[in-house]
Amino acid sequence: MRIDVITIFPGYLAPLREALLGRAIGAGLVDLAVHDLRSWTRDVHQAVDDSPYGGGPGMVMRPQVWGEALDAVLALDERPARIVVPTPAGRPFTQATAQAWTGEERLVFACGRYEGIDQRVVDDARRRDLPVDEVSIGDYVLVGGEVAVLVMVEAVVRLLPGVLGNPASAQQDSFSDGLLEGPAYTRPEVWRGLAVPEVLRSGNHAKIARWRRDRALERTAQRRPDLLAALPEDALDDADRAF
């Protein structure tokens, strides 16, 4: 997978080259290119923003610069790309989104700042039949799209084959079965007077699996009843319902 990020703060994306993601890049599982939007400005001030039509606070990012930047970046590689625009007004980015994007050959992220990017940039891309997703990573407002891109790239890349040492952990993610993950424990057996639940040391794998499922159901009911309500009819078996 090739990933391009266009931003006025390229340094914000440096963490993508660290640790697990850095190793995925080093292993050739992902190609990452970060582009400074100001490379496509033509004025001496390298202006990327202007006042909003209709008035209101803040500034809006100019369409001309973004149009030229996206055209140029898309032209760098012939692989078909999905354009992703982080915005507080976007459709929710979920684990399902991350899973779906693992099938893309290329993702091009457009990081806005100020109050966002002139809507015509997205409209123009869509009318040229380019796939464009306007997505939100949560119901809070950031200062720009870069942090959202860090989140989304990590969520997607970790699902790519060969990235995680143990692929099973991606399969057993929270959300992958629609439930939150339950509590996890490791040595020592007792820490500050707190013991690891007995069942986890029993070696009885059926009992352990049941206990873990019950803790996941319990935690999901307590913290995310919306996820429980959204489960498909056949997702819970009789033992689950008894819980």
Ligand SMILES: Nc1cc(-c2ccc3ccn(Cc4ccccn4)c3c2)[nH]n1
């Ligand atoms: N889930 C999300 C995504 C964002 C996000 C993404 C991109 C941009 C570009 C600019 N801003 C600031 C801003 C502030 C006020 C209204 C609009 N945008 C962004 C915020 N915040 N929360």
